[in-house]
Amino acid sequence: MPPKNKNKSKAKRGWQDAAREAQEHRDASISHALANTIEQDVAARITALDPTSIARMTAAGELSAVQVVSAFLRQAATAQQATNCITELLGARALRRAQTLDASPPAASPTARPLLGVPVSVKSHIGIAGGRMAAGYAAWWFANPPAPRDALVVQILEHAGAVAHARTTEPQSMMQLECASNLFGETRNPHRGSELSSGGSSGGEAALLALGGSALGVGSDVGGSVRVPAAACGIFGLKPTAFRVPTTGWSSTPPGADPVPTVVRPMCRTIDGVELFMAVMLAAEPWTVEPAMVPLPWRSIDLRLSDRPLRIGIAWHDGTVQPHPPIARALAQLAATVRALPGVEVVEFPLYNADEAWAIASSLYFTDGGAADVAAMAASGEPPLPLVDWILRESPGTKVLTREELEYWLEEREEYRLEYADYWNRTGRWDDGLGRWAGTVDVLVCPVAPGIATRHGTAKYWAYSAMWNLLDYPALAFPAGTASKKVDVKEQRTSFMSDHDRSNWDLYDADLFDRMSVGLQMVGRRFDDEKVVAVYRYLKE
The missing domain is CATH 3.90.1300.10 (Amidase signature (AS) domain)
Incomplete structure (x- = not known):
């Protein structure tokens, strides 16, 4: 749900101008990201890997973070052509981050960076430094200032070795179980897009993940916004209990205005990726930064x-x-x-x-x-x-x-x-x-x-x-x-x-x-x- 901030409703330019600018920005980001090419067959092998395998192979030197990020950037561009799921590719940022990871000395413990080299995509109302957070509204493309810093959830993922490489589509108002806006148009289903929806509101994330354009996704859910697109696209999506995953740095309901709490949540092609996201997130003890959170670590349960x-x-x-x-x-x-x-x-x-x-x-x-x-x-x-x-x-x-x-x-x-x-x-x-x-x-x-x-x-x-x-x-x-x-x-x-x-x-x-x-x-x-x-x-x- 978008923030109820009256000042953010003011804009001097029409929605067609916002849509044109937003789409030109997206297209330029894709062209720039594809300047760093990788062979298609190599990219296909890499993008078929799950987050755990990527982190293990990167830590072992079997893959470089640059190879992994380049492969997922290429596949994300392909997914965009098929489904219209991208608002921005973070090519320059992601490759700089990957180069830094490759140049870093190996961690003393294999668990120190459990997401080493894992490309992560983020729903566009979740802050990425310098990026717009329009919540699907044309006016907010102009009126909302760029995010001053990454959202806390992104900071935690990157601290664990992940690489934010893509931002994904969301619907007008955020309150749809489909994914369509006047800014970017309709996001199509990855399996039969001309006729069917990817679901919403995290439909861009679901479509991108289903086509291998991301290894791990960050969505949000207030009424089914991750589960519905996950089901529609054939992936996993977990809606956690509220106040377990941090929300600092997103564009949504203001603090205290949460009669039905919106939650940030993981999306992935595997259940391992979902659990890895939650374990990494809660191991960082985000409640020390965001006081509203419940100080509850991720617990290991053996039903046997x-x-x-x-x-x-x-x-x-x-x-x-x-x-x-x-x-x-x-x-x-x-x-x-x-x-x-x-x-x-x-x-x-x-x-x-x-x-x-x-x-x-x-x-x-x-x-x-x-x-x-x-x-x-x-x-x-x-x-x-x-x-x-x-x-x-x-x-x-x-x-x-x-x-x-x-x-x-x-x-x-x-x-x-x-x-x-x-x-x-x-x-x-x-x-x-x-x-x-x-x-x-x-x-x-x-x-x-x-x-x-x-x-x-x-x-x-x-x-x-x-x-x-x-x-x-x-x-x-x-x-x-x-x-x-x-x-x-x-x-x-x-x-x-x-x-x-x-x-x-x-x-x-x-x-x-x-x-x-x-x-x-x-x-x-x-x-x-x-x-x-x-x-x-x-x-x-």
Whole structure:
């Protein structure tokens, strides 16, 4: 969500000028980065590596940081041509950084620089020194001064040996589950971009990572903005519990204005990369710099040491919208596979009052009724894009709140969180000897969204993802198969759960979605981020 700063809405030039300047800047940065070429076959081998392998091979001298960065810069330019996912390539900066790393003496410990030489891409509202942070608004391209320094999250990654090499697209207002702006246009899906979206709002990150243009990505999430594009593009994305990953140095909600907290989060093609990001981030103890953070290091969890069965909850739908056939099939296959594992129990876990969750969350997203966002667009005369217009003007939750109304919705949020905690507890039993609930569901698996990658301009149902932001529960989006037009046929339904269900069903086209990635999400309770990752690893292995 963009900052509610009225001064940032002032601009003297029109949105077409901002778009032209932004795109010229992007194109020049790509041309400059490609001046340092590397053979295509060499680049392909390097960009297929995961972050752990890159760091290990760079530390061993099998690769140089310059080789790695050059390869990813080249592949990022290719990804841009295919999907329109880049706002800027940081070629000069990245190569200088790589040269410095190559010239540095080896670290005394292999863990001292666990991201040595790893190229990292960053969503454009997260600060890079000297770069614009427009949050998808044309007026802010001119009005917002360049970032004076890197965001804290980028500083920590580079201190661990990473190399920031690319900045990626984000949508107008940041509040879309797709990725389109008047500044840079639409970001397309890496697998079928002409017709389908990459998801949003971190759609640029997802598209770039899926095509091997980055090894590790930094996105953000307030309603599904990392999980939805991760699922649409076939990669991993973790929404951590709020206040675990630092946000200092980004363009988003001002401090204290976070009734639904936005979180910075990792995206990667592998689960190893996701966990490596979190371990590096929390090992740096960022709470000593950003006081709002919770001082909780990343913990190691070995589920093989547990003395009780692992309990996996399955939610087939949210009671309002039935997911499309590829998602329902992927969920059923996962449940069947997990049921066959020793030491694992699968239990039904219907989602609790998803409609109520969306009513609360949507009322807290725009407490000013969207006035600041409308003003930001008016400053340059840019038109609202369809999904922005929809959420600002048609969503029943978007309205100006009086102080009393804001307090009401905040109370509703806390009441819903209490109800959900009780609901989750009752999947287990009260143990008098322990004095607490025991044997509850460890994690829940459910759809990320009611469909896979959406047609451009159609992602209007947020409840599957936004409820976990409202609850502040960690959630991991992960690849769970591929759609098949032969298997995932569209039945002729005659009854629907809701009007949203009917509208969503109309969007399904088995031919269009054939061979597209299908994603699911694994959800844990607050501060169970490590358990979510550990359970995924345990089931996968």
